[in-house]
Amino acid sequence: MxxxxxxxxxxxxxxxxxxxxxxxxxxxxxxxxxxxxxxxxxxxxxxxxxxxxxxxxxxxxxxxxxxxxxxVPPPRLLVAGAVHISQALAPMARMVGFDVTLMDPRTAFATQDRFPGVPILADWPDVVLPAYRLDAFTGLVALTHDPKLDDPAIAGALEAGCFYIGALGSRRTHAKRVERLAAQGFSERQIASIAAPIGLDIGASSPEEIAVAILAQVIAAWRRPDRDGAAA
Structure with missing residues (x-):
């Protein structure tokens, strides 16, 4: 060459x-x-x-x-929130080929003991995202229920055109999130691309089951033939 x-x-x-x-x-x-x-x-x-x-x-x-x-860039998964679901999701996502990174400024929860082998970005989205550089080959999973952490991460993912954006929370919680995102200028189409409630509807109840439902939805989005970018 x-x-x-x-x-x-x-x-x-x-x-x-x-x-x-x-x-x-x-x-x-x-x-x-x-x-x-x-x-x-x-x-x-x-x-x-x-x-x-x-x-x-x-x-x-x-x-x-x-x-x-x-x-084609390898697929990444940025998980916002060092919660029980994240503990189950991270190793499963790595097992199927996603490069997983955890983002959470709460250092009492975001520890290597709880997330062995997973890179941890222990800071707020406004600090993390410029260096991490979200893109169309990255999926975002927002799991904190805290608008101060979830909202900026979701906004960044919408702007970057991430192949998957999912957010934990009830329909009422998401309705309030929609209002906040609309007030920031995001279109109905952009907001509608957010998977909320997050995960496939398989009747999941435990953190581990919810992680399975989320990962299945992430994989479906990654393998969708009509998505922007390219599949692995």
Whole structure:
């Protein structure tokens, strides 16, 4: 690969942006195509399908064959709230391939003893989120019931276009949350994308069961074929 292409590829990967290396087999020509360039590319349909599946492979026939090397950021899950549900959710989410991080300024709860092996960001969203950099390949699970922690995290996730946003709370609690988010200028469509009450409706009652319901909903959102970005 040419050094300029390698440098550009590494830059896109470091920024957690999806990119495809297209290698034309007949000529050996290589080019990088970013997600916002797909629509204008001669191989637009094939590139869009490759991004949606996150799978590298051959496209075209005969002299028009090309190999698409797809680079998609690994999925992340940011969990707001060091609660019992989080303790069950974090290891399960890691087991199925999500890079899990916990955010909670309450250091009495957000400890390595309670969350072994999970990176902990023990501060408020206004401090955490600029460095963490939410994106379309990140899901947010808000579990604290505290608007001072949940609301800024949800707002940041809406602005970043996270593939999943879920918030714990009753319908009454969420109705108040909706009012606050609308007052901040978020549209009805954006607010409607929040999964609340959080998790699939499987009749879950214990923290462990609720964690299963949440993770199932996160996976469904990640694997949805029509979502923005690309699946793993």
């Amino acid at each position: 040419r050094l300029d292409l390698l440098a550009a590829l590494n830059a896109e990967r470091a920024a957690r942006r999806p990119v495809i290396l297209v290698t034309e087999l007949e000529s050996g020509e290589e080019r990088l195509v970013t997600a916002d360039q797909v629509a204008g590319d001669p191989r637009a349909a094939a590139l869009a399908a490759a991004l949606a599946s996150g799978t590298s492979g051959m496209v075209g026939e005969g002299a028009a064959r090309a190999f698409l090397t797809v680079h």
